[in-house]
Amino acid sequence: MTEAHHEEHHDKLPFWRHYIFSTDHKIIGMQYGLTALVFLFFGFCLMLLMRWQLAYPGKPLPIAFLTNWLGESRMPGGVMAPEFYNQLGAMHGTIMVFLGVVPLAVGAFGNYLVPLQVGAQDMAFPKLNMSSYWVYFIGGVVMLGSFFVPGGSAQSGWTSYPPLSVITPQSHSLFTGQSLWLIGMVFLITSSLLGSVNTITTIIQLRAKGLTWMRLPFFVWAQLVTGFLLLLAFPALEAAGVMQLMDRMANTSFFLPSGLVVGGKALNVSGGGSALLWQHLFWFLAHPEVYVLILPAMGIVAEVIANNTRKPLWGYKSLVYSVIFLGFMSFVVWAHHMFLTGMGTAINAFFQTTTMIISIPSIVILTALILSLWGGSIRFNVPMLFALAFLPMFGIGGLTGLPLGLASADIHLHDTYYVIGHFHYVVAPGTLFALFAGIYYWFPKVSGKQMNDFLGKLHFWGSLVFMNGIFMPMFIVGMAGVSRRPKRPLPEQGHVAFGVGPGGHSALLHRELLLEPFRRTEGCQRQSMGGHDPRMGHPDSAATWEFPECSGSVPWPLRVQRTR
Amino acid sequence: MSTAIEIPYNSTERPDTGLYNAKLGIWLFLASEVMLFGALFSTYVLLRTGAETWEHGAEFLNVPLATINTLVLIISSVTMVMSWASLKMKNLARYKFFMGLTILCGVGFLVIKSFEYAHKFETGLWPSTSTFMAIYFTMTGLHGLHVIGGMIVNSYLWGPGSKMWKTDPERFTNRIEVAGLYWHFVDLVWIFLFPVLYLLPGK
């Protein structure tokens, strides 16, 4: 009798409300994390297919079931069709940035940790949080679905420049890859906007009493600035996306100049539009977007370094002011992506100057993180390895960005593999390393189990070697002039055997990353060590609030009651 | 173990910021909306300055109807703020009256808008006709979608959502204030859209 009574008081939610449509920030964080990892893997597979084409152009793919499944339109005779290569390129970028890294960095880490680190019970708007995840999920489904419509997915680069993106594939139907890309982006943008409202409000309003601004963990500052970047920059792309949809479906000419001739026939549109308008609005978002990619990563690295050096961060104030300044500056540099569009010398000089200025706060942050190692008692566990590697890798990424930010040098380097090398260095051995560090660092806290240390080190060393192996040669071939988008180097760009080396490296990297899920299941089978294993970071040495909470001693989906 | 948690500052203000959560949330959201319509206005400016000729909206857009629509939205803004004031004066019936009027005004706006659109299509003016018509339909269309969204929220707050008045009247009043802020913003956008699209001289 008492047991039944007890049961009623538990108010246990049914499975679908507890795990699927949960409003708990931890579960939503996990949902974002797992979904994002799946998308990262998918984007990785797209890249492998591209690699095959680059390494062995014109040769049929020897994996029979894959070529059969992809079909004759995509892989005629097993050889990659150029349109399919373009689809892979456009969707690899889109999926990695919008469906992979941002949801992992902001949706997963942000949602899980921000409330804990500010001492709040949950995010400010839990139901909005849940909606944000599901809107992201739908956006992802739409994006993936775009592969299966006639004409294939979007294929005009992740940047979707008109006029190409408006006329490719040429159709007024909603069910074309590019139009679905635009619809998918609207969902993803909405999800991010609602998420950023939530994050900012949580940080401002739900800080515990006594937690003043200059006592916030740097991770929280990074998420706050990231929230503002998403909030104020994304709407420009949303507006542009709506207009491109209008161009595709309602035959408008927002981005189509007069006198366009396609395939020998004049386009039947009113004309009078501006292709550069798209570029301005796209890059108005996309530049702050790259800081959205890096800021949470810097926040995570800061946390991991502070814990594993067993001392506070060096230069906390400089870190905070730098990240605020960085966020502000990121809105006034966008046209450095447009140096070759025929802009005049004055505007080029303006954007070049702001771009040079914006490198300063990044350097300050990197320096502060490096100096934080000084005088520390360093513990070289797996999260720390990733965090330490982040520093020089991000350094290379940032330094290689400098020639791109100088208009005159950019003339030579724009749209070459140099650019691909630059941004992959910042995102792959940069942000992804930081995110891996975060996963290894917080996994014991989240689940109460340890991850396998050997596999973690294997993951680290393999990733470090192979990622450098893939992306370093890109600077060289880029400076040699190889263009970035075509499915093989143009004849006048010379024969550069850059496919095999990086291809081999990426295959090995592929095997590396496949070990990830095994690591997690491995971890789940081990007993909890209660956080006393010095290799995994002693909770007492962490100064942030997510640690005192019981690690997995209560099954993690349930809330721990706060006694405060 | 209970899974219910209490988020602070939903009904009362946080002392140092002086805000309750939803108020900060809605202003942040409105900031993003300013950027959204700002991008569209900058498109208008760019397309207009880049064009050889630009239409004078009043010549083929229905200015009298749009003027009426402007007044309709302004009235709906007044009724919206009056509905909030009624709740501050603890009068649920007055709240329902004014909120109902707000929703009706919204319906009126959309009805008039659909007449306008239908007439445009009948006379062969489509978004594809010119960049002017493209920006006209896109901006008024997106604005219209925002009106619809606001009306859905207002209808919920007039109907099933009003149950919260019994359990947490302060929080419910705050919700109306927040819905009102959104609605006023929609009105504000139209206050700029109307002269820019309908009244500005051409070139």
Place this chain on the structure above:
Amino acid sequence: MSDTHHEDVQSHVKTYIKVFVALAVGTLITVLASNIHLGIILGIIVALIIATVKGSLVAAFFMHLSAERKMIYWVLVLTATFVVVMVGLIMFARQDQQGRQQGIFAVPQGHVPAHPAE
């Protein structure tokens, strides 16, 4: 604002009515003004000034911005800055285009090579 008294709200109501009248009058004025042939520049300026005044009334009184907290002001100032940046720099970029440079953006023609160097 949970400490507002009944009489306080009543006086607010009077303000709302006054603002409504001002907005209605402003609407009629802007329509009438558009009928006067002021020329392009002046026409745009007049229309935008009236719209700004009306918008400010809505923001200040209906949206209670005149009595709002600093945090909200800062968010709006930040937003306004970035709108100006977005519109302004896009316009600046349009003005300063190769081959279309005039005035302060002028490039001396002699420096432009007739064709790419060998």
